[in-house]
Amino acid sequence: GQSLEQPSEVTAVEGAIVQINCTYQTSGFYGLSWYQQHDGGAPTFLSYNALDGLEETGRFSSFLSRSDSYGYLLLQELQMKDSASYFCAVRAFGGNTPLVFGKGTRLSVIA
Amino acid sequence: GAVVSQHPSWVICKSGTSVKIECRSLDFQATTMFWYRQFPKQSLMLMATSNEGSKATYEQGVEKDKFLINHASLTLSTLTVTSAHPEDSSFYICSAPTQDYEQYFGPGTRLTVT
Numbered sequence: 001g002q003s004l005e006q007p008s009e010v011t012a013v014e015g016a017i018v019q020i021n022c023t024y025q026t027s028g029f030y031g032l033s034w035y036q037q038h039d040g041g042a043p044t045f046l047s048y049n050a051l052d053g054l055e056e057t058g059r060f061s062s063f064l065s066r067s068d069s070y071g072y073l074l075l076q077e078l079q080m081k082d083s084a085s086y087f088c089a090v091r092a093f094g095g096n097t098p099l100v101f102g103k104g105t106r107l108s109v110i111a
Numbered sequence: 112g113a114v115v116s117q118h119p120s121w122v123i124c125k126s127g128t129s130v131k132i133e134c135r136s137l138d139f140q141a142t143t144m145f146w147y148r149q150f151p152k153q154s155l156m157l158m159a160t161s162n163e164g165s166k167a168t169y170e171q172g173v174e175k176d177k178f179l180i181n182h183a184s185l186t187l188s189t190l191t192v193t194s195a196h197p198e199d200s201s202f203y204i205c206s207a208p209t210q211d212y213e214q215y216f217g218p219g220t221r222l223t224v225t
Contacts, residue, residue, distance in 0.1 A: 033214075042204050042219040043155065087154060096143035096208050103154045 002026040004102035006088055011108045012078055020073045020105045022088035030091040032064050032071045033099065038084045046073065046086075075107075083109045113139045113209050117217035124195055124224055131191045132220045134161075134205030140185035141207035145214070146178075149202040161188040161205075195224045 004024045012018040022032065031050040035043035047055050049064035049071060061074040075082055085106050089099040114137040124130050134144055142163045147155040159180055160168040167180035179191040192199055204219040 035216075040221075042216045045213070045215070048213065098145045098157045098160060099206075099214055100157075101155045 002100040006102040006105045009106045017076045026092040028092040033089045034073045035087045078109050113215045115215045115217040121221040129193045134188045136186045136207045144188040144207045147204045197224045200224045
């Protein structure tokens with residue numbers, strides 16, 4: 001089977017840095033993606049790691065270690081609008097195959 | 112990036128009726144689309160894989176006779192919830208992968224069955 005583990009909730013202060021971890025156990029692995037979802041909205045793509053290392057996109061960075069089946073999303077200079085749910089998702093197989101999602105981490109940014 | 116649309120964005124229907132949800136890839140062709148369902152405060156759960164020109168593939172536990180999927184063209188997939196019941200009330204989201212296999216999600220359809 002496929003499973004992804006991430007913390008259910010995280011609270012951080014505006015302007016701070018927060019890291020959301022994700023460990024996965026899947027029968028195959030082609031890459032780890034991160035999505036942001038605000039209440040009532042659809043998931044929006046944040047980042048994708050296929051290879052080990054750090055990918056940086058503005059205030060967001062994502063890291064992958066395939067040997068550890070582990071990745072994280074790093075959010076810097078937190079803003080109130082970053083309060084949302086964050087999902088890690090694995091593409092377990094190649095080609096047009098669906099993503100397997102973690103249960104999501106609810107991030108609350110407080111003043 | 113690529114754009115995926117869904118229609119309607121929300122729908123309220125009476126128990127026992129059927130509801131059709133459309134998913135369109137607006138600026139790319141998608142031979143495959145995915146349908147997910149999300150209950151409040153839960154993750155996205157894959158319901159089925161929609162394949163243009165062939166039958167959909169359903170995940171275990173998803174009734175194919177209740178959730179009818181038709182991939183009519185390279186840009187359109189439809190999900191029909193037949194004989195809807197209150198427990199079918201959920202947020203239904205489609206996604207479509209582009210040629211580089213990146214997935215783009217539609218805005219979702221919130222279904223409420225009364």
